[in-house]
Amino acid sequence: MSFWDEKIEFIDRHDLEKLQLERLQQTVARALRAPYYRRVLGEKGITADSVTSLDHIRDLPFTTKEDLRTETNDDFLAVPMSEVVRVHVSSGTTGTPTSIFHSQADIDAWSDLMARCLCMAGMTKNDVFQNMTGYGLFTGGLGLHYGAERLGALVIPAGTGNSRRQLMLMKRFGTTAIHIIPSYALKLLDTLHDMGVDPKKELNLRLAVIGAEPHSSGAKKRIEDGYGVRTANSYGLSEMNGPGVGFECPHQTGLHIWEDNYILEVIDPSTLEPVEPGVIGEVVMTTLKRQAMPLLRYRTRDLAMIIPEPCPCGRTHRQLSRIKGRADDMLILKGVNIFPIQVERVLMDMPETGQTYLILLDKEGSIDTMTVQVEMGESLVGKPAETVNKVASRLTRLLRDEILISPKVELVAPGALPSSEGKAVRVIDRRPPEDETA
Numbered sequence: 001m002s003f004w005d006e007k008i009e010f011i012d013r014h015d016l017e018k019l020q021l022e023r024l025q026q027t028v029a030r031a032l033r034a035p036y037y038r039r040v041l042g043e044k045g046i047t048a049d050s051v052t053s054l055d056h057i058r059d060l061p062f063t064t065k066e067d068l069r070t071e072t073n074d075d076f077l078a079v080p081m082s083e084v085v086r087v088h089v090s091s092g093t094t095g096t097p098t099s100i101f102h103s104q105a106d107i108d109a110w111s112d113l114m115a116r117c118l119c120m121a122g123m124t125k126n127d128v129f130q131n132m133t134g135y136g137l138f139t140g141g142l143g144l145h146y147g148a149e150r151l152g153a154l155v156i157p158a159g160t161g162n163s164r165r166q167l168m169l170m171k172r173f174g175t176t177a178i179h180i181i182p183s184y185a186l187k188l189l190d191t192l193h194d195m196g197v198d199p200k201k202e203l204n205l206r207l208a209v210i211g212a213e214p215h216s217s218g219a220k221k222r223i224e225d226g227y228g229v230r231t232a233n234s235y236g237l238s239e240m241n242g243p244g245v246g247f248e249c250p251h252q253t254g255l256h257i258w259e260d261n262y263i264l265e266v267i268d269p270s271t272l273e274p275v276e277p278g279v280i281g282e283v284v285m286t287t288l289k290r291q292a293m294p295l296l297r298y299r300t301r302d303l304a305m306i307i308p309e310p311c312p313c314g315r316t317h318r319q320l321s322r323i324k325g326r327a328d329d330m331l332i333l334k335g336v337n338i339f340p341i342q343v344e345r346v347l348m349d350m351p352e353t354g355q356t357y358l359i360l361l362d363k364e365g366s367i368d369t370m371t372v373q374v375e376m377g378e379s380l381v382g383k384p385a386e387t388v389n390k391v392a393s394r395l396t397r398l399l400r401d402e403i404l405i406s407p408k409v410e411l412v413a414p415g416a417l418p419s420s421e422g423k424a425v426r427v428i429d430r431r432p433p434e435d436e437t438a
């Protein structure tokens with residue numbers, strides 16, 4: 001088994017909690033240098049000395065995305081701006097983007113954490129790593145890049161898109177490992193197929209790091225089968241650096257959260273009380289090592305559960321389940337709560353479907369309707385309408401079993417749906433705003 005930092009990865013839980021307490025105290029001391037926390041912690045009379053046990057984390061206030069948005073950026077800075085060497089901006093899919101500042105020490109710690117993740121996933125300095133995600137403000141580009149370099153791999157900073165060039169690079173340098181957003185990985189499979197390339201036969205790939213967006217186990221299996229690789233799920237969010245927060249080891253039982261760098265809590269979003277391991281709730285994180293911009297009890301809006309069992313790999317850092325979705329992604333249709341990932345789960349388990357889908361929400365009169373458009377798989381292309389309709393009806397039935405309402409299913413030609421090289425847009429809500437229909 002490969003590990004980057006044996007002492008930390010396999011640390012005894014008792015020692016880990018001791019380390020967490022020390023780092024939490026340091027974090028509170030640092031946070032008090034930031035105007036925002038000086039104010040909110042000051043109101044509660046909290047100082048670093050008030051944190052004498054890990055349970056005291058519950059005395060600390062939550063921090064939300066709205067807090068980050070409404071305060072001016074430097075309100076969260078715990079160091080002078082001259083110490084800041086990089087800023088990342090979150091994708092802002094759900095509103096105004098937020099800025100996250102990093103000192104050199106932060107970048108070094110993040111790169112080290114990323115190297116730890118990649119090493120755990122089985123990557124070594126002998127790998128050729130093609131980073132096929134955006135290199136802009138999106139943290140997946142530079143985050144993985146620095147980590148893979150720290151590990152000593154040969155890094156190809158390919159960025160997104162241009163499938164022909166991606167293929168050329170993979171062939172020319174014998175790429176063995178890739179980092180790619182799952183929806184783009186599926187789309188690229190189609191493109192490679194259209195170019196007459198069988199990745200399993202013609203490429204040297206053995207590992208695909210996939211993450212940045214929710215994906216079903218069916219989508220993961222398609223990527224593994226299509227490219228002939230093992231996948232490693234990578235979880236993170238800009239507010240907590242980006243990737244490197246949670247990562248799958250080869251046992252693929254969940255995402256190890258690096259608890260020497262973060263305190264992990266899972267809470268009931270309505271009562272804000274912690275939930276038991278095995279129960280789904282909102283993931284809340286506190287940074288333990290960040291210097292420039294420490295964040296306390298950040299409410300991620302991501303829904304997942306702590307896996308109660310220890311991982312067979314022996315690492316003591318607890319695991320989070322696959323992310324079920326973001327609280328903001330939840331659709332409410334005819335009074336039923338639905339996550340897009342539930343639709344994906346059904347579609348990706350069906351061999352007749354292609355790689356891309358889109359959920360359309362409309363209103364007919366006062367009734368909400370859902371249409372699921374999904375590309376046909378190869379086996380269905382050119383088949384009589386009757387056969388296609390049968391598959392569509394079967395999908396409607398399976399979807400009803402999963403989401404409790406019956407969507408209309410439209411099977412469309414491969415390549416007919418819009419695709420993205422970044423995070424996929426899965427839902428288009430065309431319903432008029434409430435007040436217009438009232």
Ligand code: AMP
Nearest residue numbers: 091211212213214234235236237238323
């Ligand atoms: P951003 O900080 O804008 O890059 O977005 C971070 C968000 O992407 C997280 O809060 C999650 O909602 C989502 N995300 C990142 N990685 C994963 C993953 N492996 N599985 C599911 N969702 C993810």
Ligand code: ZN
Nearest residue numbers: 249251311313
């Ligand atoms: Zn493990």
